[in-house]
Amino acid sequence: MERFDSNDTSDGYGLAISIGQGQGQGQGQGQGQGHTGGHTTDAGADRDENSPKCKWPNDKENADKQPLWSELKTKAGKERKRLPLACIACRRKKIRCSGEKPACKHCLRSRIPCVYKITTRKAAPRTDYMAMLDKRLKRMEDRVIKLIPKESQPSVPRAVVKPAFTSSPAKAVGEKRAADDAFGAEPDLQSWAKSRMNSRGDLPVPVKGQDLEERGLLTEGADSLPPMEIQQHLAEVYFDYVYGQSYPLLHKPSFMKRLAAGTAAPVLVLAVCAVSARFSNHPLVRTEPAFLRGEEWARAAREISLKRYDTPNITILIVYLILGLHEFGTCQGGRSWMLAGMAQRMAFALLLHKDLDHNGWGGRDRAAKEKSDQSHLSPTDREIRRRTMWSCFLMDRFNASGTDRPMQMTEDFVNIPLPIKEQYFLLELSAPTETLSGEVPNPARPDTGQMIDAKQNMGTSAYYIRLVSIWGNLVRYWNLGGREKEKYPMWSINSEFHSLREKIRAFHNTLPEAMRWNEENLRNHATEKTANQFVFLHLVYHQLMLFMNRFALPHSISGYGPPSKDMPQQFHTDAARIAIESANQVSLLIKAALEHNVTAPFAGYCAFYSSTVHISGVFSKSPRVEAVAKQNLAYNVKYLSKMKKYWGMFHFVAKNLKELYRQHVDASLRGPVTAQNPDQILQYGDWFDRYPHGVSKTDYEDPARMAKVEAGADAVLGQKSDLQSVEEFFATLSPPSKAAELRKQAKKAKAKKV
Numbered sequence: 001m002e003r004f005d006s007n008d009t010s011d012g013y014g015l016a017i018s019i020g021q022g023q024g025q026g027q028g029q030g031q032g033q034g035h036t037g038g039h040t041t042d043a044g045a046d047r048d049e050n051s052p053k054c055k056w057p058n059d060k061e062n063a064d065k066q067p068l069w070s071e072l073k074t075k076a077g078k079e080r081k082r083l084p085l086a087c088i089a090c091r092r093k094k095i096r097c098s099g100e101k102p103a104c105k106h107c108l109r110s111r112i113p114c115v116y117k118i119t120t121r122k123a124a125p126r127t128d129y130m131a132m133l134d135k136r137l138k139r140m141e142d143r144v145i146k147l148i149p150k151e152s153q154p155s156v157p158r159a160v161v162k163p164a165f166t167s168s169p170a171k172a173v174g175e176k177r178a179a180d181d182a183f184g185a186e187p188d189l190q191s192w193a194k195s196r197m198n199s200r201g202d203l204p205v206p207v208k209g210q211d212l213e214e215r216g217l218l219t220e221g222a223d224s225l226p227p228m229e230i231q232q233h234l235a236e237v238y239f240d241y242v243y244g245q246s247y248p249l250l251h252k253p254s255f256m257k258r259l260a261a262g263t264a265a266p267v268l269v270l271a272v273c274a275v276s277a278r279f280s281n282h283p284l285v286r287t288e289p290a291f292l293r294g295e296e297w298a299r300a301a302r303e304i305s306l307k308r309y310d311t312p313n314i315t316i317l318i319v320y321l322i323l324g325l326h327e328f329g330t331c332q333g334g335r336s337w338m339l340a341g342m343a344q345r346m347a348f349a350l351l352l353h354k355d356l357d358h359n360g361w362g363g364r365d366r367a368a369k370e371k372s373d374q375s376h377l378s379p380t381d382r383e384i385r386r387r388t389m390w391s392c393f394l395m396d397r398f399n400a401s402g403t404d405r406p407m408q409m410t411e412d413f414v415n416i417p418l419p420i421k422e423q424y425f426l427l428e429l430s431a432p433t434e435t436l437s438g439e440v441p442n443p444a445r446p447d448t449g450q451m452i453d454a455k456q457n458m459g460t461s462a463y464y465i466r467l468v469s470i471w472g473n474l475v476r477y478w479n480l481g482g483r484e485k486e487k488y489p490m491w492s493i494n495s496e497f498h499s500l501r502e503k504i505r506a507f508h509n510t511l512p513e514a515m516r517w518n519e520e521n522l523r524n525h526a527t528e529k530t531a532n533q534f535v536f537l538h539l540v541y542h543q544l545m546l547f548m549n550r551f552a553l554p555h556s557i558s559g560y561g562p563p564s565k566d567m568p569q570q571f572h573t574d575a576a577r578i579a580i581e582s583a584n585q586v587s588l589l590i591k592a593a594l595e596h597n598v599t600a601p602f603a604g605y606c607a608f609y610s611s612t613v614h615i616s617g618v619f620s621k622s623p624r625v626e627a628v629a630k631q632n633l634a635y636n637v638k639y640l641s642k643m644k645k646y647w648g649m650f651h652f653v654a655k656n657l658k659e660l661y662r663q664h665v666d667a668s669l670r671g672p673v674t675a676q677n678p679d680q681i682l683q684y685g686d687w688f689d690r691y692p693h694g695v696s697k698t699d700y701e702d703p704a705r706m707a708k709v710e711a712g713a714d715a716v717l718g719q720k721s722d723l724q725s726v727e728e729f730f731a732t733l734s735p736p737s738k739a740a741e742l743r744k745q746a747k748k749a750k751a752k753k754v
Helices: 088-093 105-110 126-147 188-202 207-217 228-241 252-261 266-279 295-306 314-329 333-349 366-370 379-399 422-426 460-478 496-509 519-527 531-552 569-595 601-618 623-646 650-670 684-690 726-733 738-753
Strands: 015-018 114-117
Touching: 088 105, 088 114, 228 252, 228 266, 266 295, 266 314, 266 623, 295 314, 314 333, 314 379, 314 601, 333 379, 379 460, 379 684, 460 496, 460 531, 496 531, 519 531, 531 569, 531 601, 569 601, 569 623, 601 623, 601 650, 623 650
Parallel strands: none
Antiparallel strands: 015 114
């Protein structure tokens, strides 16, 4: 601010008031122009209010006199052509000011104070004004959006066009306020706080995007579906042959209802058709080989589901599990293993291991809180989530049942209730059950009207999962280094082996009466259409007993080395007896499995594993043992001949069994084998490594039987005897094909005519 004479006065608000003599210099206009380079923005300052031409008083006297401001230069150094600053009185009257200091001619003539406004503030840039308008417009839109229902809002928000700001110097202390501040914009702190509160709605997976994704699942893949008649037929086949054995996936009443209404996700229907086509006898589906029938539908389901691997969804998760089972049957071990891993990760992402009463993925954002009643799960939906999580657990245990790959899921993080009885599930009833450890996380009060006995509420699926959990511990002990890390000998009560044996005994002793093996319980389960699950449950139990005690058999049978010299004789004898009894019991259950549609792949492995024990019994010197071994081996070979049509891997299981039989034939003719490679008896999970990328047609076709067998081939003596070749022996055990029966009937009819 300039320094004034004693004759000047100041009002204290930046105005220099001069009357008479004095000095004062204004430094800016109301629009913020500086005195060195600014100009007035008043359009009327250049003309008189009475005439377009300016006629000054005393014009004749001052015609030759130039105004004082004309001698000033502009900031650029040029001659000034316009008045840099007008006084307040001239600006108010919109007349041309002469610009003299301390008083202009108009003020002197009118005898009024001549005031020049003094300011150092510059004009705000135009972009501030545009930004202010944009902010005000956005605030108005936000207020309107809050009043509009969410269903009516467009999915694409309004585009915000911001002007390009040019760099400007920092504001001085006395600088003029910005335009939005002058118009009453919200404080920056308040805007920041509100933006933080609203940022929850901008999560990476909003509910609206999730809804769009789910709507896409209801249409994508519909063009690859078979006719509705085939869909319903294969769905029924799925629940008759697949459901409840490998995995307890899907709720039949709701799935069949959605399928009939056309609201089932096509990708899920494709997966169900793919895995169940191998069991179908429908003329439009029946092709050879049977285990490759559903590959066309599986390919379409893979393409759809793999695109959504990063968007957790329970439908996609179930598709991964079903496709993993199908890929195992087509000898695609690599695909099956990777699908299992993706399914497990997706299950944990969906928080299925926490047994929530709402959807775990995206259920905590703003929209879900506003619609909490919609995200609440029904008892049936919660049971479906539990069964899906347990299916991931089962798949992990079976896939890791080898010698190389470890298990991925730990039981500590799957602390959810076990599945309820099948009839309760079909009727959509809610009932408490136990966890793996025997706890009851959600006990029912007596006054609620629910079934309060958690143990009685559990069916075959619950006890089957408990058995598979123990199976995983046995695999970890025998195949994945647990036995080598054992600090105590096996026969010690402090050993891990003793702990595992006690777990199996406790399972058998605590089994409810309705779950024990007898003909009456089998008929009851057949009435409820769960006989295949009941047979498979006891098949797995005796497989565990055989697997745990196989070490006590001769090392040519067990695949293990000779037992320790320090092992007590009674301990060794008891283990060998249990192993042989369990192998016999497995074969008897395999006979029942032929009658009750037990088609789980692990059941076929149980038949193979017990057959390796029976083969040695065939060459026993005891006629009774030989007869029992041949009969049990016949049950197993017959079952494997059936299973290799459904699951391609069993072509090679049967081939491996023939190789073991041939080795025992050689040993019986040439003397006992001195050593046996433990790896020759393959584990269930090792078949993935044998054929990780499928097989060709020549790999699974049975070779043509030789009409003539050369002397010595297949370890048969050169002279005629009652000995049989391997193929001939297995041909007597396995049932003849339908084509062979037709050929025999045709030959008999032809012979009669002749």
